[in-house]
Amino acid sequence: MDRSTIFAGFGGQGILFAGTILARAAMTEGLEVLWIPSYGPEMRGGTASCTVIVADQPIGSPIVDRADAVVALNPPSLAKFEMAVAPGGLLVLNRSLIEALPTRSDLEIVAVPCTNLARTAGDDKLVSVVGLGALLARRPLVPIAAARGALEAVLLKKRPEILAADLAALEAGYAAALEGSLAPA
Amino acid sequence: MDRSTIFAGFGGQGILFAGTILARAAMTEGLEVLWIPSYGPEMRGGTASCTVIVADQPIGSPIVDRADAVVALNPPSLAKFEMAVAPGGLLVLNRSLIEALPTRSDLEIVAVPCTNLARTAGDDKLVSVVGLGALLARRPLVPIAAARGALEAVLLKKRPEILAADLAALEAGYAAALEGSLAPA
């Protein structure tokens, strides 16, 4: 098993953070994992992205030509990465910001109002964590509990005050994706 | 024919100049010639030297392992280059400054009071030109007339005022070497 996920959105949306949470969760699950950011000069408001490869065997190529899943949190990300999803792959959309629907028909598409849910959870910046929750609802790369554990492990020592909100965001995304639909709200 | 001569003395003794005069003379004689200085950092008062290879065919190696003739104008030069003379080669000494006689017995040795002759000719600095004259008396690499011509060609346009003295120095060295002896004066 060798699954690659791309998280993409604005630089401010905590994209890299969500990716590292997934990576950490996979690690604690005893899986192999590789996290790599798009480290090119990113304009703060521009598109930031990272790729997380989760596997049950040593990981070869750190670069994926086709991703099994893409979490796109803003319109530019969708434009940039829609074509990167492997046929039959998963595409998680942030319905709060993305109106236009993807053109591809060979994908499993989940449109979740990530920004709204994040705001409800307490902070727009949690949008990526919502996206992570949504991803895990459709692709159990790691148990949702492992993701929770990773959030705790990281935030408890660094920023305990925001842990609760992050956990809430994770759940919200997870829940939304379970009954998430293709129709734009 | 392929003859190499090393001129050596103090930096101030016009060593490189004498070498270039020989080179120029050889050129005008239609011979092949290569002039190369020891371009290492030379202390003004230290040993300067240059090598002139005169040949009747294209010159291969610019570096000579054994010189056919050495013109040594001060004690350090003798010490440094005595061993560089090929067996049976010529060694021209500036008897004015060099008291000690060379140790080698397999050489043709001419001791000329170059400095004194130079002074008589008008300037201590002409010592190398005296040495050149002495060299040509024993090794007609080029006719003495060619050397004269070279001096004229160079000095007429650059420093006509000193030409006469240079010519005198050349003759003096030439004459001295013709009857030059091994015995220190």
Place this chain on the structure above:
Amino acid sequence: MAIDVQSATGLAEAAMPSEATALPERVLMKGNEAIAEAAIQAGCDAYFGYPITPQAEILEWMARRMPEVGRVFVQAESELAAINMALGAAATGARVLVSSSSPGISLMAEGMSYMAGSEVPVVLVDIMRGGPGLGSIGPSQSDYFQIVKGHGHGDYRTPVLAPASIAEAIELVADAFELAERYRTPVVILADGTLGQAMEPVVPAYRLPPRQDFDWAANGAAGRRPRVVRSLHLKPEDLEAHNEHLQAKYRAIEAAEVRWTGELLDDAELVIVAYGTAARVARTAIRRAREGGLRAGLFRPISLWPFPTAPLAAVANRVRGILTVELSSGQMVEDVRLAVEGRTPVAFHGRTGGMVPSPDEVLASLRRLWAVTDPVDGERRRPRRSARWVPPQHPQHPPRLVEEESDVREPALQEVWR
């Protein structure tokens, strides 16, 4: 347009020694940070650097950690200054790390030549990016020639170690310090941007190489004759003697310090030679090849100098062909050909400018190579020479996201390398 890696850097703090040096538990570490921490754990006394992507995290990690452990961190005014600060510090016997990336490394050419000439031990990390010139900041292996062959002036060599994983990078950093001090030479850790930027779970195998006291270090002439650390030998006779001493040392390194690994070589018909990130891509391609019945194997040089010439020559004798894969237009492949020296065909596949070949792309080249080579024992129809490319040249702008297969041109092994 700040490069947005702060959050990642922040997270990797989780891998601070407190935790890292605890039980052999896996921690998530970013390559650059793992290299920096490995140096600290290896007893690095001083770090000198200058910011440049994609290795800025090494500098930033050192900026925080070195003062914490009471050691020296200096952000120099330039790479030129950094390498010469390193020369000065190491000349007194200190254990010194310097890091940069391609353009910055170019500015260190003179300093490296001086350190080689004056036999000063320093470890230099080069996290390569795409060139030439300002190029891009994408991952690349296009500085092989520079680091392994040319770079500074004069007859000198520098041991070069090329990790293919973060865990291996950690081990090689300690080894590099040991080599540097044992042989009194600069040593280079050569990796590309992906290794520097990626995070992997590792069980950090930190190591502190034993300290020696040096009989050459300029650390104050107390109760002994003064010492001079220098590369000047004005008399050619002296400089030649010094060069012969250096060459003798290099022969000794070549004899003792060759490192490489092989995978699936025993029954391999075709062998991929690749290092660093390219080797990881090759590994995936080889797995897919074997799934398709093509018996491929991997020969991965770890020491690029000394290059594993003899082992590779031995492998070359028994295989149908060799494919060299690099993130460049073909540099290490020259050392491969020098090792193979006509024993078997050598082909090349590379991507440049920050692009990384996809496993399928490499697989396609493997298949082509197989198609144009002969069985090992079979009588050879074609000259056993090297081809520049399989395919001869890469298509312009290869679409990264579609099947590469179709784009592959006809192989051209008849086009002899020139």
Place this chain on the structure above:
Amino acid sequence: MAIDVQSATGLAEAAMPSEATALPERVLMKGNEAIAEAAIQAGCDAYFGYPITPQAEILEWMARRMPEVGRVFVQAESELAAINMALGAAATGARVLVSSSSPGISLMAEGMSYMAGSEVPVVLVDIMRGGPGLGSIGPSQSDYFQIVKGHGHGDYRTPVLAPASIAEAIELVADAFELAERYRTPVVILADGTLGQAMEPVVPAYRLPPRQDFDWAANGAAGRRPRVVRSLHLKPEDLEAHNEHLQAKYRAIEAAEVRWTGELLDDAELVIVAYGTAARVARTAIRRAREGGLRAGLFRPISLWPFPTAPLAAVANRVRGILTVELSSGQMVEDVRLAVEGRTPVAFHGRTGGMVPSPDEVLASLRRLWAVTDPVDGERRRPRRSARWVPPQHPQHPPRLVEEESDVREPALQEVWR
């Protein structure tokens, strides 16, 4: 400790164009000055340099002559500045010369990479001295790896022309400007201190390459779209495309611009491959060898990149062995072996640090090589591999002035190159 060459420099004024450009009459010229004057006659618009032995006379000649002819001379604050001034001037379409020697060349690595990347035509003269580090100022060829392989970062190549005489240097300077502008690339003239310092009679064959007007030069956007001269291509896809463009250009240069000469090759049993001063020594050694009945010949690469691979491979097919002679511990020999690729044994003889091999020394190595190789058609007893040294290694401190013969160690062709 001023280097006492003034008087020579003074004299060489006799070779000023007034005279030099007159009837085809021989004039005595110092190598450095001939190179500088050749550049002026080739239409060099601007010279940028920094003093360093053994090429200071190029700078000094330009300091006097360029203002005389109303062109640009700037003594830069460093080699780093000089190469970047050259980048700026050439980026506007000017014909630019830069010169330095080994340590100064090292400081130009980044600039050369930028010029290659942004395709700026410049001619760089490197008058090599002994290294590594400060080394000595004696003649050397130990920067072959640097100039031909590594130097700057990134996948780029630079045409390199290596004159073996002052007359040839004069011709190659004009050719270098032409190559540089035709292919939009930096070009290097590579020579050693002897060629720079020696005087020979020459009939200066100056040449003024025709001017083209460039559609890329940044010379003011009057009545056209603005232009940008740059090496940055941030998107890897773009940088790869740019690299493929560069590589295509390099293939074209390899196809069209190979230069070499052969002497006495037709009946040669053994061939010496050497360039520059080493080739002159070899020539004398070959003459002595033939006097002694050993049929030797000379293969002299003039373009070091592109290296005359195919012609040398052809020669290799019909000779008993090849001896590479360099003023280094063995650098060009790698390109020789890449060309020969096992066709015939390749041996090496070199001196370092400012020492120049004597003809007798080379002759001795030729004899050894003959002794340990097999007749061309004879069935080969030993592997057709390369030996590091004939003799395996040079004795320490070879006495310059006594017969070298006796010092020569036993050859060791069984020691395969590694």
Place this chain on the structure above:
Amino acid sequence: MTAPVAPAPAPDRVIAGRPALLADRSTHYCPGCGHGVVHRLLAELLGELGLAERTIAVAPVGCSVFAYDYIDVDWVEAPHGRAPAVATGVRRVRPEAFVLMYQGDGDLAAIGTAEIIHAAARGERITAVFVNNGIYGMTGGQMAPTTLLGQKTTSSPTGRDERTTGAPIPITEMLAILPGVAYAARGTLADAPSVGRLRAMLKRAMEVQLKDGGFAIVEVLANCPVGWGMTAQESIDHLKVVAETYPTGVIVDRLKAAPKPVPVEA
């Protein structure tokens, strides 16, 4: 670009707008980044002085490396810190050109120190724009020699410490000592009036070159919200603090008067 929020029948008199030489595309700069304002002023002035067709500009390595995408004149890209050498090369072979040079503080005051000082010492006829945001913006906010004491950056995590890193370097004052420097001034983006004064300084620096007066440099105290970890507005307000270390004003104008030793607030 989009149409105005509300339409107007006839073309109205334009008080301020986008200069023609400013390329019609959005920049890669972070929101609020000072480079944008400086770009606009330069595009305005090059147009105003009619220099567009004879300008050869030299781009640095830094966030402003892409300046050539935004100001529509000929550009030559220099290696990091070497812009003054590159500009010197341009200057010498193109006497008719107007040579504009743009550098950041890491570029000019760190790695490029030797090149800027010697180009200035030679009195190269170059107009240098020195955008000092006290940080290495492009590489992720590391300390520069210009960083304020105590300022936290990714390479001075506990704040810049004078004992180990020295004090902020007043490079423009150092340059002003050189007779080859005809004009040296320091402006700021702290507020709209300052932007006006800065514009005047930039214009003067261009005129000095046109008058063949010598080397001219304008240092701009600029904000780097991202590198400073501030909002755009916070970073602009912070420029007042920056000016305490780097007093603004004309440092020397040798075409006008003898060098004033101490800079005065314009």
Place this chain on the structure above:
Amino acid sequence: MTAPVAPAPAPDRVIAGRPALLADRSTHYCPGCGHGVVHRLLAELLGELGLAERTIAVAPVGCSVFAYDYIDVDWVEAPHGRAPAVATGVRRVRPEAFVLMYQGDGDLAAIGTAEIIHAAARGERITAVFVNNGIYGMTGGQMAPTTLLGQKTTSSPTGRDERTTGAPIPITEMLAILPGVAYAARGTLADAPSVGRLRAMLKRAMEVQLKDGGFAIVEVLANCPVGWGMTAQESIDHLKVVAETYPTGVIVDRLKAAPKPVPVEA
């Protein structure tokens, strides 16, 4: 060395002699070269202050590259111009050492400009000896950024021209602006009394380091008879002319007083 011209029975009181740290060999310097005097002073002072065993000196590339052959302490040879960086490396890892740096003017004021300025800006505890003979001695007498206007050299054959090469660079004054510079002074070899004042400056520059005061530099106006094409005595007399461009005296002594803007004759 030979015995004295005439003997004396008992050892007499020595007023001046060859310091023990000055190696017992003759130098490679040209007759009358200023480096020799500076070497002697340094050997005297290192002995006098008892620093011989803790000194790590950094040698430049220039005629004085061989300084390590003449002053018997530990030396590290730096690449041309990089002595300040090398010395910084030494300084940081050897807090107990006394770090002495020796540079020529081509080395310090041309190729090494960035390194000297930033070592000074960081306030590295280094004692820098800057031997300014206004020329590139070792390479055959080319122009340096310090060469006087109108001075003929092998690379300014018609005399240094301000329009194309700028004016002589007052690098020590530029350094004195930096707060990291605790002491900056300029002395001369013009005559015996000046040599005495120079000795005092060098001593002060050493004490400043011992006091952990900051960076200390002494510029020495030295003669290069060969490079200047003069006799030794002519070159010494010419130093008076040189001092018109480079006023001698203490430029700043921050341990004593606030920086004096204009240098005063000591």
Place this chain on the structure above:
Amino acid sequence: MTVALENVPGAATTAQRPRRTSDPTSWSPLAIASDRCKGCELCIGACPHAVLALDTGVVNKLGYHPIRLVDAAGCTSCALCAKVCPDAVFTVFAPRKEA
């Protein structure tokens, strides 16, 4: 300092392109290139009359809420916003006589 840009060469502005006309009562002293706005709010800080605000209802193609003139009547065409805007979003027109 304000220059009347239209009478200097460099000053051709995008706003001088013909603009669609409509209800003249709603004339605006500002033309706003919303697509280029990055929502940094510097103009808001610079506006002496607080007539600018981010349009939180909209996200432009750069992903920001662009600036909006909330009270055209309150705008005095002082152009301070244009002076401080790093992205040259504004074109400011002289107040209309008849306005």
Place this chain on the structure above:
Amino acid sequence: MTVALENVPGAATTAQRPRRTSDPTSWSPLAIASDRCKGCELCIGACPHAVLALDTGVVNKLGYHPIRLVDAAGCTSCALCAKVCPDAVFTVFAPRKEA
């Protein structure tokens, strides 16, 4: 400024080695390391009493006419020669009380 060198550590001088004695009437305030002299004549210029001259009769092993004290009695041990000599040729002794 003159330091009494013998009471400072660095001041051990070659001249302090035992020196062969002979006719004490010809005592000299100077010890001259002639082999190191390069004949630059700077000491001659510095000597206030003109008691120094080159020994044109001799060429030392460096190839120069070395310096010579022509009038020992005229030398006041002012040590200015030693101050300016680039090659540390001189050792200057205090005048002898009894001299």
